[in-house]
Amino acid sequence: MIDRANIGRTFPPFEVEVDKSRLRLFAKAIGETRPVYLDEAAARAAGYRSLLAPPTFVNCLAADDPRGFQYLQDLGVPMARMLHAEQTFNYRGPLCAGDRVVVERRVADIYDKKGGALEFIRFELTVRNAADGTLIADCISLLAIRNEVAR
Amino acid sequence: MSILPPIGTALPALTLPPLNRATLALYAGGSGDHVPLHIDAAFAKNAGYPDVFMHGMLGMAYVGRMLTEWMPQSRLKQFSGRFVAITYPDEQLTATGRVVEHGAGGVPGQLRVDVTLANAAGEPKFTGGAVFEA
Numbered sequence: 001m002i003d004r005a006n007i008g009r010t011f012p013p014f015e016v017e018v019d020k021s022r023l024r025l026f027a028k029a030i031g032e033t034r035p036v037y038l039d040e041a042a043a044r045a046a047g048y049r050s051l052l053a054p055p056t057f058v059n060c061l062a063a064d065d066p067r068g069f070q071y072l073q074d075l076g077v078p079m080a081r082m083l084h085a086e087q088t089f090n091y092r093g094p095l096c097a098g099d100r101v102v103v104e105r106r107v108a109d110i111y112d113k114k115g116g117a118l119e120f121i122r123f124e125l126t127v128r129n130a131a132d133g134t135l136i137a138d139c140i141s142l143l144a145i146r147n148e149v150a151r
Numbered sequence: 152m153s154i155l156p157p158i159g160t161a162l163p164a165l166t167l168p169p170l171n172r173a174t175l176a177l178y179a180g181g182s183g184d185h186v187p188l189h190i191d192a193a194f195a196k197n198a199g200y201p202d203v204f205m206h207g208m209l210g211m212a213y214v215g216r217m218l219t220e221w222m223p224q225s226r227l228k229q230f231s232g233r234f235v236a237i238t239y240p241d242e243q244l245t246a247t248g249r250v251v252e253h254g255a256g257g258v259p260g261q262l263r264v265d266v267t268l269a270n271a272a273g274e275p276k277f278t279g280g281a282v283f284e285a
Binding site: 052063 | 185225
């Protein structure tokens with residue numbers, strides 16, 4: 001079981017620059033072909049600073065944590081028994097190529113169901129403009145862990 | 152303020168090609184999610200799964216495409232849902248959605264849509280909703 005004392009814990013924030021070529025690869029992976037996601041001139045004509053990140057991309061910034069999956073190890077989460085159960089995005093403004101953002105992760109909740117056979121951790125990821133701290137989005141991920149329970 | 156699409160309005164569905172392993176490899180690269188369950192069949196089998204399976208967030212990205220083809224992304228305020236079943240290679244997915252509420256979150260100009268991503272047999276993989284500012 002994961003120590004409930006971790007509720008409210010935060011991890012070291014990290015800074016990321018949103019990269020144009022990565023946005024194009026992401027667009028290709030999800031089959032996105034509209035110009036605002038691929039062509040800089042089209043994105044500017046639509047009023048964006050540069051290529052627009054598709055709505056679910058912002059959560060991918062979590063993968064840029066220089067500490068990797070250390071946050072899961074810090075909590076004692078077994079990755080092979082972990083599944084993504086739910087995801088929520090709250091959007092405040094667009095995320096575009098060239099943006100420098102600060103990403104911070106917090107443990108919002110830990111609870112279990114079925115006598116501990118299923119354990120849940122809710123993480124909140126906040127993504128802010130690095131220059132002025134403006135909130136761009138928050139991403140709330142609920143992870144489920146299958147535990148072996150002695151009967 | 153623009154007129155809200157009536158409750159019950161169906162969003163144009165987005166039908167995807169059958170899922171293949173090359174797409175999973177591309178998504179692993181583009182998303183930065185390199186968890187081997189999605190790209191290494193031997194690893195997945197060792198972990199008790201019959202094969203590699205789709206990143207749940209790829210399914211959500213497909214639903215995001217349907218949403219932003221219907222209404223500009225700048226109007227999307229919230230997008231959420233549950234990953235209810237695993238998707239394996241060769242499954243063919245379709246995203247659908249429907250307007251279910253006006254005044255979502257107590258804001259008169261906002262509307263809520265319910266969304267589902269399901270396979271050809273109608274088995275849901277992702278169910279959720281989105282809030283747009285009209």
